[in-house]
Every structure is written in C-alpha cells, then in structure tokens.
Amino acid sequence: MTGEFGGALPAAVEEGVGGFRTTIENTTERGGVNYGEFIEEVRTFMDRARAACPTTELNDDILSRLRAINDLLKGVTIDEWYAPSGTRTDLPARGNIMLPPYTFLDQGADGVVATLRFRRFHLGGNSAVHGGYVGLAVDEVMGLAAGLARGITRTAYLTINYRSVTPLDTDLELKAWVDRTEGRKTFLRATLSDGDRVCADAEALFILLNPGQR
Numbered sequence: 001m002t003g004e005f006g007g008a009l010p011a012a013v014e015e016g017v018g019g020f021r022t023t024i025e026n027t028t029e030r031g032g033v034n035y036g037e038f039i040e041e042v043r044t045f046m047d048r049a050r051a052a053c054p055t056t057e058l059n060d061d062i063l064s065r066l067r068a069i070n071d072l073l074k075g076v077t078i079d080e081w082y083a084p085s086g087t088r089t090d091l092p093a094r095g096n097i098m099l100p101p102y103t104f105l106d107q108g109a110d111g112v113v114a115t116l117r118f119r120r121f122h123l124g125g126n127s128a129v130h131g132g133y134v135g136l137a138v139d140e141v142m143g144l145a146a147g148l149a150r151g152i153t154r155t156a157y158l159t160i161n162y163r164s165v166t167p168l169d170t171d172l173e174l175k176a177w178v179d180r181t182e183g184r185k186t187f188l189r190a191t192l193s194d195g196d197r198v199c200a201d202a203e204a205l206f207i208l209l210n211p212g213q214r
C-alpha cells in the first residue's frame with residue numbers, strides 16, 4: 001500500500017485477524033474527551049464548504065489556516081485500527097466524518113434500527129440527498145446488522161431501490177434486518193423512511209469472512 005496513510009492493512013492481514021478487527025479497544029478516550037465535538041465541527045466545515053462562495057481574500061485566509069491545521073493533524077496520524085474516527089462507538093456514526101451521523105434506537109442479532117440525518121454535505125441536487133450517500137448509509141447499517149448477527153462480513157452485493165426523494169436535514173429512520181442465512185452468506189433487507197414515506201429499500205448479501213481473510 002502506498003501514500004501518506006499506507007501500511008496498516010497488510011500488517012493486520014499478517015496477524016490473521018481478517019478484514020475488520022473484532023478486538024479493537026473500545027474506549028471513549030482516544031482523541032480526547034472533546035473528540036466528538038471536533039468531528040462535529042469538521043462536519044459543519046464540510047457542510048459550509050459545500051454551501052459557501054468565499055471571496056478570494058476569504059478563500060486565501062481559510063486556505064492558510066487549513067494548511068496549518070492539516071500540518072497539526074499530520075503530526076498525530078496513526079493506523080486505521082486505533083484512529084478514533086471509525087472506532088469511537090460512543091459517537092454518532094462511530095466518529096466517521098463521511099457518514100451521515102446516525103445513532104442506534106435498537107440493535108440486536110435480528111437487526112438494527114438507526115436514526116440519521118443527511119446534511120448539506122450530502123446534497124445531490126434540488127435539496128435531495130445524493131443516491132451514493134444513501135448507499136453509504138445503507139451499506140454501513142446493513143453491515144453492522146450482519147456483523148451483530150454473524151461476525152465480520154463484507155458486502156458481496158447491495159441493491160437499492162430509490163422509492164422517493166430522500167430529504168436533507170430531516171430525521172430519518174433506517175432499519176436493517178437479517179432475511180435469511182446460508183452457510184457464510186447472510187441476506188439482509190433494509191428500509192430508509194421519512195416518517196411513513198419510504199425513501200429507499202434495499203437487499204444485500206454479506207459474506208462472513210474466513211479467518212485472516214482481507
């Protein structure tokens with residue numbers, strides 16, 4: 001693996017722990033007590049960056065500040081297994097800035113129910129959420145449902161039916177549940193709803209990874 005952040009995954013594969021680790025230390029301390037606020041501020045930045053039309057002067061001012069902030073962060077980057085973004089399970093969407101922030105209303109081996117809000121950053125067009133971000137959220141929550149039911153899995157296929165426009169800045173409900181299992185295969189279904197209105201439904205196959213499988 002190349003690039004600034006390369007190298008973490010091959011080491012994990014050598015340890016034989018599979019594509020996603022099951023033994024990541026689950027703490028609420030990595031990144032510090034205000035890490036959740038940091039992630040939320042980054043999300044707000046992304047929303048405003050999508051919405052803003054800065055002057056040249058303001059753009060250059062923000063650019064120099066951003067470069068300074070990026071230099072600060074470069075000094076504290078670590079591998080993916082310990083970076084708090086994605087592993088702080090106490091935070092909405094595990095602290096992953098890409099995802100719409102979601103929290104669980106219910107979770108168990110039969111399925112999960114999450115509430116989530118897409119934001120300006122997730123805009124597709126005409127106040128509707130980009131379909132790819134719907135897919136991201138559905139894959140994530142179905143993956144967690146598959147994980148709770150079976151263990152460490154990867155998506156083999158995911159089919160999404162976009163039934164109606166998914167709105168920004170609205171509390172939505174995402175349900176994902178196991179339909180059936182066959183050996184390593186777990187078939188799941190999901191619905192994304194705005195109140196009584198279905199925005200999307202989905203079906204997917206997740207494959208239980210073999211020990212050490214990337």
Ligand SMILES: CCCCCCCCCCCCCCCC(=O)SCCNC(=O)CCNC(=O)[C@H](O)C(C)(C)COP(=O)(O)OP(=O)(O)OC[C@H]1O[C@@H](n2cnc3c(N)ncnc32)[C@H](O)[C@@H]1OP(=O)(O)O
Pocket residue numbers: 020024025026086087088089094139140141142143144147153154155156157183184185205207209210213214
């Ligand atoms: C404390 C901190 C906690 C941290 C908290 C972490 C939580 C962490 C959760 C995160 C939640 C995120 C969830 C995102 C999840 C992704 O998005 S994963 C990324 C997207 N997916 C991928 O990159 C997968 C790429 N593909 C692959 O790696 C491989 O093709 C697969 C899917 C692993 C399967 O390969 P394989 O293991 O060699 O299995 P294979 O023998 O080919 O197939 C097994 C069976 O499935 C069938 N099959 C396989 N693919 C297909 C297909 N596309 N269609 C139909 N049948 C299929 C085969 O026919 C076979 O059937 P049987 O012969 O057994 O009846």
